[in-house]
Amino acid sequence: MWKELGLNLEGHDQLLAILGKAYKDIYMSQENRPKAMQYFDFVISEAHGLRIKELMETKKKGNKVIGTFCVYVPEEMILAVGGTCVGLCAGAEIGIDEAEKVLPRNTCALIKSFMGFKLAGLCPYIQASDLVVGETTCDGKKKAYEILNDYKETYVVEIPQMKTQRDRTLWRGEVVQFKEKIEEISGKKITPENLRAGIKIANNKRRALQRLSALRKAVPVPISGLDGLLVNQIAFYDDPLRFTKSVNALCDELDERIKKGIGVTKNGIPRILISGSPMALPNWKIPFIVETSGAIVVAEESCVGERSTRDLVYETGNTLDGMIDAIVDRYFKIDCACFTPNVERTDHILDLAKEFKADGVIHYSIQFCTPYTVEAYKVEKAVQKAGIPFLKIETDYGMEDMGQWKTRIEAFLEIARG
Amino acid sequence: MKAAGIDIGSRMIKLVVVERETIIHSLITDTTHDPLEQCKKLMAQTSFDKILATGYGRHFFETEFDVTTVTEIKAFARGAKTLFPNCRTILDIGGQDTKAIALDEKGSVSKFEMNDRCAAGTGMFLEVIAKTLGYGLEEFGKEALGADGNIQINSMCTVFAQSEVTSLLAKRQKREAIARGIHMAILNRTLSLLKRISTTPDIVFAGGVARNSCLRYLLGQALGCQVRVPEDPQIIGAYGAAIIAKDSGK
Numbered sequence: 001m002w003k004e005l006g007l008n009l010e011g012h013d014q015l016l017a018i019l020g021k022a023y024k025d026i027y028m029s030q031e032n033r034p035k036a037m038q039y040f041d042f043v044i045s046e047a048h049g050l051r052i053k054e055l056m057e058t059k060k061k062g063n064k065v066i067g068t069f070c071v072y073v074p075e076e077m078i079l080a081v082g083g084t085c086v087g088l089c090a091g092a093e094i095g096i097d098e099a100e101k102v103l104p105r106n107t108c109a110l111i112k113s114f115m116g117f118k119l120a121g122l123c124p125y126i127q128a129s130d131l132v133v134g135e136t137t138c139d140g141k142k143k144a145y146e147i148l149n150d151y152k153e154t155y156v157v158e159i160p161q162m163k164t165q166r167d168r169t170l171w172r173g174e175v176v177q178f179k180e181k182i183e184e185i186s187g188k189k190i191t192p193e194n195l196r197a198g199i200k201i202a203n204n205k206r207r208a209l210q211r212l213s214a215l216r217k218a219v220p221v222p223i224s225g226l227d228g229l230l231v232n233q234i235a236f237y238d239d240p241l242r243f244t245k246s247v248n249a250l251c252d253e254l255d256e257r258i259k260k261g262i263g264v265t266k267n268g269i270p271r272i273l274i275s276g277s278p279m280a281l282p283n284w285k286i287p288f289i290v291e292t293s294g295a296i297v298v299a300e301e302s303c304v305g306e307r308s309t310r311d312l313v314y315e316t317g318n319t320l321d322g323m324i325d326a327i328v329d330r331y332f333k334i335d336c337a338c339f340t341p342n343v344e345r346t347d348h349i350l351d352l353a354k355e356f357k358a359d360g361v362i363h364y365s366i367q368f369c370t371p372y373t374v375e376a377y378k379v380e381k382a383v384q385k386a387g388i389p390f391l392k393i394e395t396d397y398g399m400e401d402m403g404q405w406k407t408r409i410e411a412f413l414e415i416a417r418g
Numbered sequence: 419m420k421a422a423g424i425d426i427g428s429r430m431i432k433l434v435v436v437e438r439e440t441i442i443h444s445l446i447t448d449t450t451h452d453p454l455e456q457c458k459k460l461m462a463q464t465s466f467d468k469i470l471a472t473g474y475g476r477h478f479f480e481t482e483f484d485v486t487t488v489t490e491i492k493a494f495a496r497g498a499k500t501l502f503p504n505c506r507t508i509l510d511i512g513g514q515d516t517k518a519i520a521l522d523e524k525g526s527v528s529k530f531e532m533n534d535r536c537a538a539g540t541g542m543f544l545e546v547i548a549k550t551l552g553y554g555l556e557e558f559g560k561e562a563l564g565a566d567g568n569i570q571i572n573s574m575c576t577v578f579a580q581s582e583v584t585s586l587l588a589k590r591q592k593r594e595a596i597a598r599g600i601h602m603a604i605l606n607r608t609l610s611l612l613k614r615i616s617t618t619p620d621i622v623f624a625g626g627v628a629r630n631s632c633l634r635y636l637l638g639q640a641l642g643c644q645v646r647v648p649e650d651p652q653i654i655g656a657y658g659a660a661i662i663a664k665d666s667g668k
Contacts, residue, residue, distance in 0.1 A: 403474060404515075404532065407474065407489055407490065407491075407532070408530075408532060410489045411489040411490075411491035411492060411527070411530060414488065414489060414491070414492045414527065415526070415527050415528070
């Protein structure tokens with residue numbers, strides 16, 4: 001199967017060995033984890049195994065696999081034609097030498113990572129994809145997709161930069177064009193019936209993740225931030241129906257914990273909200289430092305987190321046009337830092353900090369991610385005005401600055417403890 | 419009760435023992451390749467009832483001796499506040515890092531920032547450049563202070579600044595003026611860090627680099643106020659840790 005996918009087998013084996021060790025050190029060393037996390041441990045262990053096999057099987061049946069990098073891609077439409085939407089590998093420092101042959105060194109780690117994974121032949125998901133969908137959320141990605149397209153067909157969705165009526169019109173046009181692209185590639189028509197079914201699957205997945213998020217508001221918190229993040233990361237590539245069921249099973253167990261007052265750590269430790277750039281699998285760097293420094297992460301205001309799960313698509317539409325409008329409106333609410341102005345995001349951060357009783361906000365931006373590194377200033381001002389301790393972090397996927405960030409995070413937690 | 423604080427820095431390990439708030443013993447040694455052994459040597463030279471660790475090496479110390487730790491930020495804050503009750507801003511320039519800390523009226527840390535990944539503008543930087551110019555460390559500051567010219571240095575990267583200095587020397591530029599330029603470069607970098615955090619007096623300047631007379635003078639001039647430098651600026655972290663240990667009651 002791996003040969004059929006054109007993977008770099010030796011490099012892939014090395015990658016799996018490194019990931020396996022990192023997972024063991026970071027995840028399996030956690031104490032008092034919910035039993036239902038076993039499912040997610042299993043999914044991780046089979047991320048480059050059974051899950052790929054499943055994708056190959058669905059492809060044999062004539063269904064399409066669509067690879068994505070962003071929460072703006074309307075998954076509902078992919079599901080409507082029986083396709084599978086997978087988030088592509090972009091969270092590890094892999095194939096950097098290869099990536100730097102085609103990209104400037106001062107490119108954000110996420111972009112370098114997806115390019116590196118592709119050029120080094122190490123991401124089975126992109127290999128299995130029938131189409132890669134990019135989007136214009138930042139200049140780095142936008143230009144990098146032109147290069148990626150030389151190696152793998154990349155269809156780019158234009159994301160507006162403002163939220164006026166004109167921008168909505170543009171966005172609607174993009175969604176309709178995306179629908180046509182999906183119809184073309186799958187050879188199947190999107191109908192009110194199959195789109196309704198697609199909307200339902202995607203919404204149910206979001207509902208399960210919203211339920212998980214709400215349970216993390218409890219005092220004491222029943223699940224670690226690392227595990228909460230992991231579930232959100234897995235949401236991007238697991239089978240949506242099985243995933244939704246497993247998240248709900250996890251939530252049932254957490255409900256029980258909350259009823260009995262069981263926390264995953266001792267009570268009274270600082271509760272931290274992480275806000276900013278996406279933490280793509282297996283980027284666990286900052287939550288790992290936070291949670292091994294005597295604090296707990298209660299929420300992620302991030303595309304891998306609240307930003308991708310907060311809003312549902314209205315399920316009331318009966319006509320195809322009505323459903324498309326509902327999809328357009330839902331995605332148009334996403335408060336990515338690529339928009340200007342983007343006050344909704346600051347408001348959401350303050351709301352989350354309040355709802356989750358956060359003792360501190362850590363703003364995480366991937367180095368060279370201009371939208372988030374710049375927006376951090378506005379966020380800092382608002383969070384400090386609300387009297388909540390704030391720490392700004394800018395870093396890449398490398399491990400060489402772990403010691404320095406540990407000192408800064410520990411000092412920040414000393415402040416957050418009051 | 420005798421309480422101790424140990425500050426395991428990148429270049430030096432400092433151990434301070436206090437009784438109430440008075441320093442009764444203060445020791446310092448190089449960190450070397452074997453910081454644990456160096457810590458043991460220091461501890462063997464004194465006695466105390468309890469100890470608390472800070473500095474980048476605090477975690478190995480915590481594992482080895484099962485003691486509590488605090489970050490350098492908190493230790494410096496406490497140390498400076500105890501010595502200078504009106505302290506609102508702390509600048510610490512150590513061997514490999516620079517930090518600026520803002521304190522509220524009560525002495526709690528309200529904001530802090532540390533330099534990025536590299537050692538630009540730290541003690542290490544001064545050491546390398548002093549050596550390139552053929553100065554000892556004490557002499558370096560003194561000569562720069564007495565210089566009648568100032569040659570602008572553009573690089574803050576230790577490696578680039580060193581090659582810039584080498585080429586200035588090749589152009590037969592006066593080394594005092596180059597020395598002054600190096601101090602000006604560190605000053606400007608430090609000021610921009612302080613302005614992001616706080617410049618509210620009293621400003622306490624600590625860390626090994628606070629022993630540099632030229633930088634002390636330039637900082638005072640630029641900030642328009644007296645910069646307070648502890649008698650022994652290198653031990654403020656260890657002193658703060660000792661005070662926290664004393665108060666922790668454990």
